[in-house]
Amino acid sequence: MSRFADGHGGPPPALAASSAPAVTLLAASALTVMAPTIVAPALPSIAREFASVPGADLLVPLVLTLPALVIAVTASGAGALVDRIGRRPVLVAGIVLYGAAGGTGLVAGSLTGLLAGRVGLGLAIAAALTSVTTLIADLYGGRARSRMLARQAAVMGASGTVFTIISGLLAGVGWRWSFTLYPVAWFLLPAVLRLVPEPPRVGTGSLRRADVVPGPGTVSAVDGSLAAADGASVPTGERNALGIVAVSVALLTLVQIAFYLLPVQLPFLLEETFGLGPAATGLFIAIPPLAYAGASLASARLSSGRRRATVLAVAFGVTGAGYLAIGLAGNLGVVAPGVLLGGAGLGLMVPNLVGWVAHAAPARLRGRLIGVMTSALFLGQFASPLLWGPVVRAAGRQPALTAAGFMLVALAVSALFLDALRRVPERPAGSG
16 A cells, blocks of 8 residues: 555555556566667677777777766656655656657767767666656555565566567668667556656655654664654654665665676677577576566565565675675586575565665655665666676676676575564563
């Protein structure tokens, strides 16, 4: 049931996780993954097309990575718009811009024009992803919200594989054909306008208890300090909520920095160390998003209340074990399960951290805080190659993956230790 309080203190009608609005929101979530994956198979052809352009060797890769940088910079601003003018208007604007900016590859006659379109695409994704996630947090509460966030992550993971395959087939005809997939997003507009409700607006005045605690079994179970007792000061509850959001956002950034070492280095590792060709490499690259999707669906069942921190610690450990397996592997029989564990661990992590933000964020600040979370996701994605590049050049690909594995395992142990301390009841004075 939704816990988004309107101006009169009552919630809007509850939405089922299998309803038409839910399907529409999940379909819109797939757009965020389509953005980079659509163009990836066409990059070699784009490089050949613009080979005569000065600096093409540096500019062509930006066709893939530039949207992530734009999202990282602008998503928090998109979140402010979501809170100011409404969730659905920003989503509609994001979808319109997504089709227009993404489709510039169909007509762009220069590399500069193509990159300008990628900037617009980043703005569109920032608006669409922030508004969709905020709508899910608004319209669903408790376990229904956790299930929706898990399904959102699963759809994003699975669609990455599906659209990569479709784009590869289109790129075989011609590189511009890959860009025809972007305007397909416009077919979602009638469903968004007709089926997705705009939640009642929450004023920017003093924060009510309903704004801080979305419902039983969610925020109050994550951190008891959020569920302020009757008569406790509301600003303290808000500060505690923002603290949970800040920790979650920081962890999301670290997770993305660690995880994106794998998709960047794996193709080179498989070719250089194990002698695989493009077809076999493609099969290995498809494993992490599929594992991510499956684990995301399971995360809603595993994580609720105080178990969320434990599941997160286990997820760090699983991902770390996968990275260690790849980093220390001497044959493909070890690499395959390592890749599977790496994707599955991330599938447990991301929905849990996003769920923490969605549950803890006060309703009147939800759009802004989810925008900050979106910025963190893509900032980590963009920064990962920059931060790991020197390590890879100095030590090699497998040692870098090994180092990332030890870092994730250390985070898992730290998270379990801190969670155990948090659960230990305080001993009464004089008890010996």
